[in-house]
Amino acid sequence: MQRTLSEISYTTDETAMAAMAKALGHPVRLRILRLLAGETCCFTGELTGLIPMAQSTISQHLKALKEAGLIQGEIDPPKVKYCIDRENWKRAQTLFGEFFASEKSGGCGC
Template structure:
């Protein structure tokens, strides 16, 4: 079916999954790494940096914007993208908590 039954899971589970999913592609990892590294963040620079076409990069940017991890401000003819601090920190906290929750347990 290809459709996840999101209604059946908790809000937290869905939010965590959405954030992880947004980062679940090497191009999108590359984009956030690039945005973190460079202070400047014009869309065209990202396109130059990635081995993908302009339209594909635009699509990946849209995915990241959808979950709020990045935001874009129009600056004349171009668009300045950057990490959205609030959402980034929220994701950091949520994902961090998920990983912290695990304590070594000698299971099977």
């Protein structure tokens, strides 16, 4: 009898990586991260000037990145500013680096 996904235990690292990978799964989010990584902070209004999308769409992408822990936001009325969450950014680099480095030689022969 096979176990369902909800019956399987995952490590904290696996759960975190899955959330980060999901957040990284859209090109707009990758663009946002690239822009934020090059700055100390960035206001959402500035992002709409760099990414030709509606503010509401940018906000939804920012929300997904924030929920994954890759960015952090701060309210500075009337704007919200976002920047890379440096601690989680380093964690993502470590987790994904270890994950991709763990490939065994030989594999399935494909």
